[in-house]
Amino acid sequence: MKLRDQLADRLDRVMTWDDKFNFKCHSGIDCFNSCCRDVTIFLHSLDVIKLRRALKITSTEFIEKYTHRVISSRSGLPAIILKMNEDEAKRCPFVRETGCSVYESRPYSCRLFPLDTEQGVEYTFIGNPTKCHGLLETHEWTVEEWRRGQGLREYDDLDHNLKDVMNAHEQWEQAIADPRMQGMFLTALYDPDRFRKFVFESSFLQKFQVDDDILEKIRDDDVALLYFAAQWLRFSLFGKKGFLKINRDYLERKKSEVLGNKGQ
Ligand code: SF4
Ligand code: SF4
Incomplete structure (x- = not known):
């Protein structure tokens, strides 16, 4: 099996912290910046804090200018998504020729890529080597090395603390439907x-x-x-x-x- 096929075969495979993967993203790669467009990026509460600081605006201005609000059909909880530019390319508002202009404050999902996780315990591999050529590089990481290098531990602490709040619908055994309550969540968390x-x-x-x-x-x-x-x-x-x-x-x-x- 060719390397590309082997890597494609890994897509969606569940990985633990010791599992290894190859990846290196850099400005010399032919796909540089190609992934920073037309992508759905759910923002974490900590992303808003970091990004609004980097942009020197209030969180209220950030939410109005840079995000869309969505309501989860499963939980009824509000979430926010980074708004892509409205032109044909649908580029991320923060991407520049030289790369990500908010790199130090980039969102959780951008840090995590080429991995994904729901609870921070099991990870899935979501990078597609036919599009993301950084996956064909020889630099090897364990999932834990990647997490540490990308500053993901800070997010884990918060997620752990907010778990009961984010899963409130499970205690009630129904989705939150009251718009006033959804507004409370939005303000308190984002x-x-x-x-x-x-x-x-x-x-x-x-x-x-x-x-x-x-x-x-x-x-x-x-x-x-x-x-x-x-x-x-x-x-x-x-x-x-x-x-x-x-x-x-x-x-x-x-x-x-x-x-x-x-x-x-
Ligand atoms: S925030 Fe940065 S890394 Fe994330 S999509 Fe936008 S430009 Fe790319
Ligand atoms: S597609 Fe992969 S290697 Fe290319 S810029 Fe995006 S993350 Fe980096």
């Missing part, structure tokens, strides 16, 4: 600037008592804010308080306002 405004500029801090050291941290740190947002989702979805403490005085005041209005 739009830290909007979520930060919600925390600091709405009645949030009257309803909840949040320790000063946590407030100080989430004021500037998007990743800390994401963990905080996950806790707020847990409270809203499953009633799990965690470090969120309800402000009893506020609740009592609201209760008497409602009762007072009813008595009028």
Whole structure:
């Protein structure tokens, strides 16, 4: 069997962390940049944080300008996809002649290629050597070496923490259908600037008592804010308080306002 055929044969094969594959992508290769077009890239929460920082814009601006929103039919959860340019070539807005202009902040899927994974445990090989000639190079990696080199561990920690939130539909045994709830997910998981405004500029801090050291941290740190947002989702979805403490005085005041209005 020819090398190309052998590699094509590997497509979709399940790989563990010790499995090996050959790959090297570089500017001298004849297919350089050819894969950065007409591709569906689901963005991770951490991708938004990294990309909006690299582009020096707010997460709200990033989401509006660079993404499409989709709703998963299985879970009802919102997700965001990187918007390709609307010309015929449908190139990624970040690709330049010299390569990826946001390379240090590139999305999770771009880091992972030529691999794919659902849970970060088993990997599948998705590169096609008839199109991606980097797979014909001799440089060899194990899956774990590739993961480490591409900075994927940072994503694993977050995924591990967010697992229960992202699988909320499984606990409820049905997809989330309420658009308000879908909007909550979108803001909490993908739009830290909007979520930060919600925390600091709405009645949030009257309803909840949040320790000063946590407030100080989430004021500037998007990743800390994401963990905080996950806790707020847990409270809203499953009633799990965690470090969120309800402000009893506020609740009592609201209760008497409602009762007072009813008595009028
Ligand atoms: S973000 Fe970078 S690596 Fe990913 S598709 Fe766009 S140009 Fe290519
Ligand atoms: S097709 Fe493969 S080798 Fe070519 S630029 Fe894309 S990732 Fe690199």
